[in-house]
Amino acid sequence: MIDFKQIIAKAIAEVVNIDEKELESYIEIPKDANNGDYAFPCFRLAKELKKAPPMIANDIKEKIQIDEQMVEKVEVVGGYLNFYIQQEQMVEEVLKEIDAQEEYGKSEIGKGKNIVIDYSAPNIAKPFHIGHLRSTVIGGALYNIYKYLGYHTIGVNHLGDYGTQFGKLIEGYKLWGKEYNIEEDPINELTKIYIRINQVCKEDEKVLEQCRMNFKLLEDGDPYCTEIWEKFRALSLKEFQKVYDLLGSHFDSWNGEAFYSDKMPEVIEILEKTGKLVESQGAKIIDLEDKGINTPCIIEKSNGSTTYATRDLAAILYRARTYDFDKALYVVSYEQTLHFKQVFEVAKLLGINEKYTNGLKHVPFGMVSLPTGKMSTREGNIVKLEELLNESIARAKKIIEEKNPELENKDEVAKKVGVGAVIFNDLSNSRIKDEIFDWNQILNFQGETGPYVQYTYVRTKSVLEKAGYMPTIEEVKFVKLLDEASKNIIKLIYNFENILIQVTEKEEPSILSRYLIDLAKAFSNFYNDNKILVEDKDIQNARIYLTYAVGKVLKTGAKLLGIEMPNKM
């Protein structure tokens, strides 16, 4: 599509002696549409040119040469130079693109780049609770969006299937395994064991030591421990899959921590050679004091077993070799900020290309807590994700019964709406913000919510169905879409790809969520102001086409967030 911003920057660059790219970064989009479609603030040139900003603006205005087919008006307001895009041109540009592209906004800008996204990563033998939702949906959205922009993406579910927690479970299972019906209800029963063994560990240091030994045995390939581990892992994955099916999550790799079990000796060997791996209190550590991190990174515990950090280092080495990544994103809660700082610092000692160490990026997000406080599997105060999703689906079903009892396939729609509401709720705020879990807020289907976006989409479908035909792009008179409401929509649709790029620049899916709300609102306004199906064929064709365009973008955007659109609701 035509890049209006670039055209304006180029035109200004020919008048003032400043780099085009630099000028482009100064150009902004006025909040108030009355001030034009693009604006150039001249304040920053004042010092250099030793002239008052309004004078500079006037000067530029007089000298600037710009295609009138593109920009119909240039105005000086204070120190601003406001540009008004030729609307008909813009409408044509946008709608022709909608017509031409099967997948609007799709791009090749990421071609040849590999992005590894590490997300979800629940712990085996523990319930999948609402705390795991964020990583799963944020990572999932980033995965979809990077892919849409042409990147080669690799989604990794780095399962928490290793570590002392397993030593604990094995110990608990040894002690009381017969008391629990693990086959019947694996996760819940294992959770009970986990809570119980933790209680005992707290009181008895010897038991804790035994748990650590169990993990050491597991690492060393002890058959009994390995057998139990494999069993727990398989049972857990089966449970997790239920949630992933509901959420529509996809992973290219399920290599969890255990996968790196045999890849850690190499890491330790490399680190040994650097001379930076030192003994301290019986453990092998890397001191990071000189890097401004006052907590050392433990590579090997005093009993010879490895740590989370070592496994992450092995994973970096493996992913660099296997995926040749340009970026490796870790969608993990901000609790682990220090951990990643340490690991990324130590990774520089692994002797891998700088491309890899520079590509490592922690994408942190805020914590979900209950009104009563922090969630803890050990304490047993959690909300399971499956329960939340089912509750949301049930709520959606109830609303459908009230509002649209004649609807076919209610269950399917309820699922899309219920799940969509939960996903959208999680993706609509900046990821760094903490969240206090509130049933009423998540299960609210009004206002800026997933169901609102879905509802707006359904309206577009409904209008198109009622029209009974779809005009071709040649039949659309672009001049019929110059009213305020239509202009707003066109501008938003024009900006779609830019929004997706912003999401990847900031690793922030909420930018897309808010965009969809804006677009849905713009359409609702349009829908309210204008009757779409009217006598005048030219107006009708134009409005139908715009409606179609909105639906297309809403559906595409929602899909990128992992949300499915119903056709009716």
Place this chain on the structure above:
RNA sequence: GUGCUUAUAGCUCAGCAGGAUAGAGCAGUCGCCUCCUAAGCGACCGAUGGGGGUUCGAGUCCCUCUAGGCACACCA
């Protein structure tokens, strides 16, 4: 104690790497369905934690104070 992070309306959040009059939703009050789905639209109400600084310009950058959250070696 050290480091990181958050603070915008009664509540939940926006605010495009400093720009024009700080935008929404929820809650509350009021209006709009003989008309393409009222899960909608419109109106009213209401805000930048305190104090300094940098700048032509600060919600945004710096300092400081206050209040929350998180992390700080054998959990992950």
